[in-house]
Amino acid sequence: MAEVKELVVKKGSAIGFGKEEKKLLTDPLNDNNPITVQVLGICSALAVTTGMKNAFVMAVAVIAVTALSNFTVSLLRNAIPKQVRMIVQLVIIAFLVTIVELTLKAVSYDSYKQLSVFIGLIITNCIVMGRLEAYAMGNTPYKSLLDGIGNGMGYGIILLIVAAIREFFGKGSLWNYKIIGNTSDFLINTTESTMMGWYANNNLMVLFPSAMFVIAVLIWAHRAWNNKLIDVS
């Protein structure tokens, strides 16, 4: 019971940015990363990481959805009937995702075309609902907003790393800026006589299975680097 009382006291504190708030933002980036630690949201991480630009747009969309859905659900957390809470959360997520989709279609039609169904599939992204259930239903709107932003960024940063690796080795470019390849458009032109065409893009990197390998290696590297994540059991 003492714990519950302590929580009530903490809830009363004003909106500020202390140690706890900072942890909400930074924890998902490393110690509690949604992709490499919780292994959530893998499906979209496989699909939209062929280029950095798409991955960035997707990351921004997910940050917007996690942040706003966390905030909205937290505002309504005492009004939402417990018996139908999941379906209510789903309606809120779907609502926000549709807004993101309509906005993207108006602002950047090319990205909308390339991301196609994957924007709509943010609805089924486990990170969003996971955070609603695990955090927003029991915490204040401000903290939930920070938690949403943090988790969205944790997802986004992995997405960008995977996309950078896949785009560089698969297409020889980064952010559509051509670096290495076999035409004169590229910064390093491998067909020049001095280069003798020793390099060829790895087509596997453009295909979906490569995202599996890259993410798996990232999870391994992350665990090897961060001692807290080593499973002692």
Next chain:
Amino acid sequence: MHNTGYIIKFVLIMTTIVAVVLASLSSGLKSVHDKNEAIYNKKAILGAIAGSAGIDMAKVSDDDVLAIFKDNIEQVVVDYEGNILTPEKVTALGYMGGKAENVDMAKEIKKAEKDRVLPVYIYSGDTEKLYVLTVRGKGLWDEIWGNIAMKSDLNTIAGVAFDHKGETPGLGAEIKDNPGFYNQFAGKKIFKEDGTYVSVDVVKGGAKDLVHDVDGISGATITADGVADMMYKGLNLYRPYITTIKQ
């Protein structure tokens, strides 16, 4: 625990708010969406003539696209026999606006060949006239389509721009992404010297006839065959129109 009456009230109010907001947002942004979609489709057509007309697709802005379409491109719709249809007739087929850009090829491809209508875009710039013909067919996974720009002799291809719904990235999707593939089409001829129609074939293992063949894509044979098939059947439909123009 909330009682059932509260749950029903809560859900009703929430869904109403969500529905009203989404509906108004969707209809509010509709004009922007339509404009974006139109520009996207127009860019695909310009992509086919970009090389010959000297348009740099990387630098062309949305306004430039609209300006080129307004000043340099004439749109006509032709039927299976090569007759030019009036805008009223095209509108009667269900394509509001009655221009070539309003024709939905995805619908046309499902009709019998003699009932189809075909869009033609005629570009007149500083150099010669270019005719852009639209073709549509099947790739490996889903539909593929393309705009074929013909020189004024309606025999030599000036450029092509393909697109697809769901071809494999890195393999079949190369028909859209790899300049090494689609740039091959420029300069190829669709008629033999004696006038027989051959279209342009995509050949696995390398082109043999340099006038009518292009190289295929390794690992994407079915998509490449789909392109060849689409070109053959699609351009074949335009032959009556081509004959009329030549006369």
